[in-house]
């Protein structure tokens with residue numbers, strides 16, 4: 588109702604390309620079809636039973652991540668979560684969602700955490716519980732470091748409280764897998780038996 592009233596005052600715009608679109612949709616038809624054309628991907632990460640991404644980090648998926656992370660268009664987190672929920676093999680949408688924690692400096696700088704936003708939206712979309720049991724210490728920045736260096740010096744992750752038996756790690760983008768691997772190791776050390784990782788995009 589409010590969205591419709593607002594739509595009369597401010598015409599709704601596609602969250603990716605800014606062209607006009609229906610007030611009920613987040614993306615215009617053209618951007619939706621660009622997103623639809625991107626195919627899901629799987630990855631092998633030590634300690635993770637299944638790592639799956641809804642799309643390659645390319646085209647509309649890359650624009651969506653940029654809009655969410657750098658322009659703080661938080662509604663895009665719902666669209667990313669919807670893509671994961673709609674495309675993931677059903678057997679992977681199980682367990683307790685565990686958001687991959689952002690480095691503290693990054694969260695302070697952005698004022699929000701894109702992975703947490705996608706994880707919270709996915710919990711609603713897929714009807715799964717969410718378990719915020721991971722914390723990241725300051726550590727070194729991963730962005731901009733060579734792949735081999737990132738893998739050799741993964742971020743330090745701690746489990747707070749007891750982790751779920753089946754953890755479903757959720758992040759925005761999978762790059763080297765160093766962060767997901769560190770999260771999986773921390774969860775398994777504290778007793779998690781199964782660790783699945785779902786991300787919106789894979790670079």
Ligand SMILES: [Zn+2]
Nearest residue numbers: 601604615618
């Ligand atoms: Zn568009």
